Amino acid sequence: MASIAACYVPNGVAPLFGSKEAVASSPCTSSVMNKLPLGLGSSGKSRLCVKNGEKCRNSLCHVVMSAEVSTKEKAVQAGKAPKEVPKDSLLTPRFYTTDFDEMEQLFSKDFNKNLNEAEFEALLAEFRADYNQTHFVRNAEFKAAAEKLQGPLRQIFVEFLERSCTAEFSGFLLYKELGRRLKKTNPVVAEIFTLMSRDEARHAGFLNKGLADFNLALDLGFLTKARKYTFFKPKFIFYATYLSEKIGYWRYITIYRHLKANPDYQLYPIFKYFENWCQDENRHGDFFSALLKAQPQFLNDWKAKLWSRFFCLSVYVTMYLNDCQRTAFYEGIGLKTKEFDMHVIIETNRTTGRIFPAVLDVENPIFKERLDHLVELNENLAAISKSTVPVAFKNLQRIPVISAMISELLALYFMPPVESGSLDYVDFEPQVVY
């Protein structure tokens, strides 16, 4: 999940729109980097990574190939193919950083009289119980399933694992740093953050072991240092992270239920773990719900309504565009990408409406029509990027497409919203939604 020393977004669903970017010297990197938990598989010592036994000095290279060398890789090494490096884009999972001093003030009992200690104590007891302590245990099925996955689907699975691992790891960084920084101000909230970082480390480590089935590993230590960090103010972290956790929950549980009903599409056993896994994300979301309740100024005025809608739009659009670029993955496991996404968006929006003061009218058919138009425009942009025309001409071609995207986003944002949210109602939010 995306951070603010690193904020987390499960499954790569980072908000599309960030504020200013900070470079890798985010506060989290120094303190967390030397303490990466077991199982995260970081080399962590320098910006070097190893490709097929050779050190690679490319600052964007972050996947370590341990044994297999693809045809493309051989061609690159032989100088016969252009070297491609992963590029960050608006849709890439991000790491975030925040104003920790303001965060400390928000959770200081001297400054904030709305902190409900009994509720946080109860949540802490839940996290200490550590229901998934023994859940993430691998078996022989993994390697065998990975070996069966060949051709384009293999590459798509690798990308899924890589993006998910990055997103979970970014959550680990954020929560770890918040746990460290809030220790003196509010030890209960701090311990919850630390225990959430435990969960995210587990998730990232499990995904990284999945990559090992494909003879790959993400160099998370390198990633921590090399990635840019997007700065969000604390209140934006609350909105974005709450949404990320809840949308992560709905994605995982929807995939789990679908594959349980259609076992022929169970191509890789990691999905069998999603039922318990998504309960971690649900608990994380409930914690952010409690945090928001403790900061009523973020929920009870017209600005809160505008920001709530903004973050809903940002998270939903990012997921939709991302997933529509990867339909082969969803179709590979028997899902219809757009139907899956709309189900996740509608359920997340209903859940979010319990706490956010306003949400989008995602069940209005016009909402999906506009999303689909954005997908077309995004495909046009991709086609322009791939074309061989001169750069200046490409830039000219992009102008009308980007203008149309902006106007579509504004139209989505200004659709009549659904008034929602009730601080009382949240008390009745079930712990387990399914």
Ligand SMILES: [Fe+2]
């Ligand atoms: Fe997670």
Ligand SMILES: [Fe+2]
């Ligand atoms: Fe989470």
